[in-house]
Amino acid sequence: xxxxxxxxxxxxxxxxxxxxxxxxxxxxxxxxxxxxxxxxxxxxxxxxxxxxxxxxxxxxxxxxxxxxxxxxxxxxxxxxxxxxxxxxxxxxxxxxxxxxxxxxxxxxxxxxxxxxxxxxxxxxxxxxxxxxxxxxxxxxxxxxxxxxxxxxxxxxxxxxxxxxxxxxxxxxxxxxxxxxxxxxxxxxxxxxxxxxxxxxxxxxxxxxxxxxxxxxxxxxxxxxxxxxxxxxxxxxxxxxxxxxxxxxxxxxxxxxxxxxxxxxxxxxxxxxxxxxxxxxxxxxxxxxxxxxxxxxxxxxxxxxxxxxxxxxxxxxxxxxxxxxxxxxxxxxxxxxxxxxxxxxxxxxxxxxxxxxxxxxxxxxxxxxxxxxxxxxxxxxxxxxxxxxxxxxxxxxxxxxxxxxxxxxxxxxxxxxxxxxxxxxxxxxxxxx
Numbered sequence: 001x002x003x004x005x006x007x008x009x010x011x012x013x014x015x016x017x018x019x020x021x022x023x024x025x026x027x028x029x030x031x032x033x034x035x036x037x038x039x040x041x042x043x044x045x046x047x048x049x050x051x052x053x054x055x056x057x058x059x060x061x062x063x064x065x066x067x068x069x070x071x072x073x074x075x076x077x078x079x080x081x082x083x084x085x086x087x088x089x090x091x092x093x094x095x096x097x098x099x100x101x102x103x104x105x106x107x108x109x110x111x112x113x114x115x116x117x118x119x120x121x122x123x124x125x126x127x128x129x130x131x132x133x134x135x136x137x138x139x140x141x142x143x144x145x146x147x148x149x150x151x152x153x154x155x156x157x158x159x160x161x162x163x164x165x166x167x168x169x170x171x172x173x174x175x176x177x178x179x180x181x182x183x184x185x186x187x188x189x190x191x192x193x194x195x196x197x198x199x200x201x202x203x204x205x206x207x208x209x210x211x212x213x214x215x216x217x218x219x220x221x222x223x224x225x226x227x228x229x230x231x232x233x234x235x236x237x238x239x240x241x242x243x244x245x246x247x248x249x250x251x252x253x254x255x256x257x258x259x260x261x262x263x264x265x266x267x268x269x270x271x272x273x274x275x276x277x278x279x280x281x282x283x284x285x286x287x288x289x290x291x292x293x294x295x296x297x298x299x300x301x302x303x304x305x306x307x308x309x310x311x312x313x314x315x316x317x318x319x320x321x322x323x324x325x326x327x328x329x330x331x332x333x334x335x336x337x338x339x340x341x342x343x344x345x346x347x348x349x350x351x352x353x354x355x356x357x358x359x360x361x362x363x364x365x366x367x368x369x370x371x372x373x374x375x376x377x378x379x380x381x382x383x384x385x386x387x388x389x390x391x392x393x394x395x396x397x398x399x400x401x402x403x404x405x406x407x408x409x410x411x412x413x414x415x416x417x418x419x420x421x422x423x424x425x426x427x428x429x430x431x432x
Contacts, residue, residue: 038067
């Protein structure tokens with residue numbers, strides 16, 4: 001662990017170039033530390049990441065201890081570190097939070113380490129994810145993974161109510177029609193066709209906005225797109241066509257849609273690839289299947305061509321504390337996770353899809369008996385839209401979670417509420 005009260009008073013020295021082999025210097029230079037503390041927030045990834053880390057430890061002689069911390073507590077920990085508390089040596093960064101940590105220079109500048117590392121060539125990674133963790137030409141994190149969105153459905157529910165399974169050719173109208181049939185047939189059982197809460201952005205209504213030609217934020221990140229004509233069109237379509245097929249908003253506020261789905265009360269929903277493990281290991285996993293995210297077949301004006309589907313994508317980054325006791329050891333561990341060998345291993349172990357281009361095929365093969373190919377097919381058959389973000393993303397996304405409740409409860413007010421969300425978002429953006 002490191003203490004920000006002892007922040008370095010000088011910048012990093014230029015490293016002597018060494019040949020890198022899987023995150024360990026070929027010279028087997030002696031490290032200053034015998035243990036690195038690592039923090040993540042997803043317990044589903046722990047076993048695979050610990051295996052990769054342990055293999056690195058065998059080469060380096062440095063023990064790696066990975067702590068899994070809940071999402072909210074994770075950022076509380078980092079905030080406390082920024083205020084003089086302790087930070088892990090190595091940890092995950094997220095698009096929503098990265099900018100403020102980079103600007104505050106709390107993360108290790110990786111430029112000279114990358115330059116000395118033959119195992120890392122940033123051109124091999126998804127450019128959008130590389131750029132998330134770069135500020136003023138300084139790389140503060142290496143890309144860890146990337147994700148896409150697909151349609152998750154319960155075959156038992158479709159069978160029970162005589163509704164055809166989703167296919168990779170579905171449009172949003174097909175989705176709407178199936179959701180309506182399940183909701184009508186399942187009324188006596190309290191079963192709904194679909195579910196989507198106000199905070200289901202990347203794995204929910206964000207995708208509709210871009211598929212309908214709208215946007216959440218301007219290209220220069222200065223103004224909101226929530227009052228864009230096509231954004232309102234998408235959100236109105238959502239309210240008119242899918243809200244009637246969902247549990248009431250107050251029910252979803254108490255019981256998350258994921259839980260409702262696993263309880264057999266929801267027929268289908270959108271989900272991110274980072275959640276595959278959750279459903280693969282569920283009690284009813286044999287009933288669960290995936291299809292490509294649907295497309296809007298009347299759109300030709302936005303980022304997605306007519307008849308083409310859109311999926312939001314994002315990716316985490318591996319970062320190190322700026323004043324970790326042993327920057328070289330911290331970087332070498334990050335390199336072990338992010339080099340081609342580590343990224344392939346991550347996919348093979350079913351941890352997540354890779355940030356290294358072309359290394360995710362193994363992820364699809366990691367889940368015996370469950371076809372998750374739709375997560376990769378969308379990259380061939382659709383348009384990937386990078387998750388929108390600004391300096392204070394969490395502020396305006398939090399505003400969506402609470403501010404959209406009125407529209408979820410009173411669908412006829414959706415256009416009006418979108419206008420108010422644009423105003424809220426513009427106030428946040430102006431403060432950046």
